[in-house]
Amino acid sequence: MSHSTEHNRHESDASQGTSTSSKRDHAHLSSREQSHPPEHHYPAPKQGGGALKGFLAGMVFMVVLGLVGAGWFFLRRPAQEATVTAPDSSAAPEAVEADPVTADPVTADPSEATDTPQSTLSTDAASNQAAAGNLPPAQTLDMQINHPNGSTARLTSISFTESSIVADLTVTNGFDRAITLNRSDGMVIIDSAGNQYNLAAPPSNETIQVDPGTTLEGQFVFMGRLAPGVSSLSVITNNRFGGNQDFSTNPKLVFQVEL
Numbered sequence: 001m002s003h004s005t006e007h008n009r010h011e012s013d014a015s016q017g018t019s020t021s022s023k024r025d026h027a028h029l030s031s032r033e034q035s036h037p038p039e040h041h042y043p044a045p046k047q048g049g050g051a052l053k054g055f056l057a058g059m060v061f062m063v064v065l066g067l068v069g070a071g072w073f074f075l076r077r078p079a080q081e082a083t084v085t086a087p088d089s090s091a092a093p094e095a096v097e098a099d100p101v102t103a104d105p106v107t108a109d110p111s112e113a114t115d116t117p118q119s120t121l122s123t124d125a126a127s128n129q130a131a132a133g134n135l136p137p138a139q140t141l142d143m144q145i146n147h148p149n150g151s152t153a154r155l156t157s158i159s160f161t162e163s164s165i166v167a168d169l170t171v172t173n174g175f176d177r178a179i180t181l182n183r184s185d186g187m188v189i190i191d192s193a194g195n196q197y198n199l200a201a202p203p204s205n206e207t208i209q210v211d212p213g214t215t216l217e218g219q220f221v222f223m224g225r226l227a228p229g230v231s232s233l234s235v236i237t238n239n240r241f242g243g244n245q246d247f248s249t250n251p252k253l254v255f256q257v258e259l
Contacts, residue, residue, distance in 0.1 A: 134226075134228040135160045135161075135162075135225075135226060136160060136226070136259045138157065138158070138159035138160070139157060139158050139159075139257070139259075140156070140157050141155050141156055141157055141158060141257065142154075142156065143155040143255050143257075145253050145254070145255065147244070147248075147251040147253060148244060148245060148246040148248075149174070149175040149179070149245070149246050149247065149248050149249075149251055150173075150174030150175045150246075151171065151172065151173050151174050151175055151179055151210075151251050152171070152172050152174065153169065153170070153171045153172075153237070153253045153255075154169070154170045154171075155167060155168070155169055155235060155255045155257075156168045156169075156170065158235075158257060160225075160226050161225070162225055163223070163224070163225055164197075164200075164221050164222060164223055164224065164225070165189055165197055165221075165222045165224070165226055165233075166219050166220070166221055166222075167189070167219070167220045167222065167235050168218075168219055168220075169217075169218070169219075169220050169235070170215060170216070170217040171210055171215065171216045171217075172210075172214075172215040172216075173210040173211060173212050173213065173214055173215075173216075174213075175212060175249070176212055177212060177249055178209055178210065178211050178212060178249065179209070179210050179248075179249050179250065179251055180207040180208060180209050180210075180238070180249065180250055181207075181208035181209075181210070181237040181238060181251075181253075182199055182201055182206065182207050182208040182237070182238070183207055183238050183240075183241055183242075183250045184238075184240050184241055185198060185199070185201075185240075186236075186237065186238040186239040186240040186241060186242060186250075187199040187201075187208060187220070187236070187237050187238070187239070188222070188236055188239050189222045189233050189234065189235050189236070190233065190234050190236065190239075191226065191227060191230040191232070191233040191234075192230045192231045192232045192233065193227055193229070193230050195224075195227045195230070197222040197223060197224045197226075198222065198223055198224075199220060199221070199222055199223075200221045200222070200223050208237075230259065231258070231259055232256065232257060232258045232259055233257050233259065234254055234255065234256050234257070235254070235255040235257065236252070236253070236254050236255075237251065237252060237253040237254075238250045238251065238252045238253075239252070
């Protein structure tokens with residue numbers, strides 16, 4: 001019976017030791033668990049960014065493709081336009097032909113800007129030519145008249161202007177008294193049509209007096225433009241009261257000039 005009691009005591013001590021050891025182990029585990037808190041595994045968020053990235057990548061690709069296509073189009077277009085609008089040497093008149101509807105009426109017909117000045121110049125030139133053509137050219141002459149009183153007169157040239165007729169005349173008085181050539185304004189030119197041109201006498205010698213034994217030489221100006229269409233003219237001294245006698249102091253001298 002004492003043996004049984006010792007055995008029970010031994011088992012009791014063993015169980016107590018075991019219990020004490022278990023408590024120690026449990027305390028040790030508890031302390032370990034407290035020093036290392038448990039990890040909490042939260043659920044991972046859903047990965048929804050993949051679809052958005054794919055969409056953005058597609059948009060970028062489309063934009064790049066559009067830019068490439070637009071660049072190709074604009075690079076291609078000038079070449080096509082150059083091909084279409086290149087002038088054909090065989091069709092040059094058609095390429096420069098102006099549109100009659102949209103063309104500026106002032107510049108479309110260059111002749112409009114120059115017709116009037118050209119016409120005016122042509123008319124002026126024609127008038128000048130006609131005026132010059134109506135006047136005969138200057139004539140060099142060698143005509144001489146001897147009067148019975150001993151006087152001589154020589155006509156060397158005659159010319160025509162727009163306002164006068166000019167005669168180069170030389171008169172030598174071989175008479176013993178003074179003679180006059182323009183008595184009563186009788187020194188004139190008369191053309192074949194009957195028109196008369198009066199002498200523009202100098203104030204210092206209106207009667208054109210020539211003293212005995214002297215020679216008068218000069219250009220005698222007769223006023224007025226020669227009438228068109230005349231065929232001849234006469235240069236006359238003392239047309240109204242001239243005489244042909246050997247004692248005449250007013251000799252009548254007549255030069256007949258064919259034109």
